[in-house]
Amino acid sequence: MAKKIVVASGKGGVGKSTTAAGLYRAFSAKGLKVLAVDADIGLRSLDIILGLQDSVAFDWGDVLLGRCEPRAALIRDGVCALLPAPLALNRAFTYQAFRRLIAFLEPEFDYILIDAPAGISKGFHLAACASDMALIVSTPDEICVRSAAVAAAGLEAFRLQDIRLVINRMGKKKVMAGKMLNIDEVIDMTGIRLIGVVPEDPVVAFNTVKGMPVPANSPAARAFADIAERLEGGNVPLKL
Ligand SMILES: Nc1ncnc2c1ncn2[C@@H]1O[C@H](COP(=O)(O)OP(=O)(O)OP(=O)(O)O)[C@@H](O)[C@H]1O
Numbered sequence: 708m709a710k711k712i713v714v715a716s717g718k719g720g721v722g723k724s725t726t727a728a729g730l731y732r733a734f735s736a737k738g739l740k741v742l743a744v745d746a747d748i749g750l751r752s753l754d755i756i757l758g759l760q761d762s763v764a765f766d767w768g769d770v771l772l773g774r775c776e777p778r779a780a781l782i783r784d785g786v787c788a789l790l791p792a793p794l795a796l797n798r799a800f801t802y803q804a805f806r807r808l809i810a811f812l813e814p815e816f817d818y819i820l821i822d823a824p825a826g827i828s829k830g831f832h833l834a835a836c837a838s839d840m841a842l843i844v845s846t847p848d849e850i851c852v853r854s855a856a857v858a859a860a861g862l863e864a865f866r867l868q869d870i871r872l873v874i875n876r877m878g879k880k881k882v883m884a885g886k887m888l889n890i891d892e893v894i895d896m897t898g899i900r901l902i903g904v905v906p907e908d909p910v911v912a913f914n915t916v917k918g919m920p921v922p923a924n925s926p927a928a929r930a931f932a933d934i935a936e937r938l939e940g941g942n943v944p945l946k947l
């Protein structure tokens with residue numbers, strides 16, 4: 708059975724989809740089978756970040772509405788796959804139906820990464836109800852950090868107890884200049900156990916819009932590989 712991980716945040720634009728894509732690539736580089744599920748209803752982006760947008764024919768909304776079979780909605784990418792998000796919300800998108808779909812697809816994969824929308828909307832709740840672990844992504848600024856704690860509290864309502872923190876876009880110079888919080892401050896303010904720190908990396912923004920993987924030796928890709936290894940149970944020290 709797959710390990711199902713929701714990637715969530717409080718504020719938007721903090722790097723959830725980048726993290727989901729980074730982990731997707733890190734796991735697939737290890738030969739693991741990963742399903743990326745975009746749960747950002749109406750604002751999907753994983754198809755672009757993974758360079759698969761031209762292959763989108765169906766989405767999971769079509770499955771829940773009975774328009775196609777679950778596997779027909781998958782965009783195959785070697786042994787991995789993407790399940791795109793619907794473009795609009797529908798009453799048929801119930802917790803039960805979404806959970807049943809994820810459970811149906813689960814046996815084929817080692818990991819299911821569910822990219823949630825920002826905040827604590829319907830897509831966030833659907834993603835949470837189908838997951839057994841959560842990664843909360845936050846940038847190291849006070850507003851995002853506070854909202855990360857709110858998102859974590861929202862997940863606890865779904866009995867999700869295994870919640871870990873990813874600090875994204877960390878920049879040493881900005882911390883030194885007092886423009887950003889340091890790692891300890893972010894951990895203290897969120898109260899969430901850290902699983903990794905991803906540095907600010909200009910290659911990420913450039914490659915993301917082109918749907919190109921970040922080179923494996925870039926700082927962000929190395930950080931995602933470390934997080935993937937930790938999720939696999941490896942003891943990888945933080946490289947600061
Ligand atoms: N570590 C990083 N270094 C540089 N740029 C980054 C990094 N992480 C994310 N970005 C950039 O930040 C922007 C937002 O990232 P992303 O779309 O992953 O955020 P998100 O949390 O999924 O947003 P939304 O809430 O809208 O879904 C993108 O342009 C992305 O390339």
Ligand SMILES: [Mg+2]
Nearest residue numbers: 723724747752
């Ligand atoms: Mg996103």
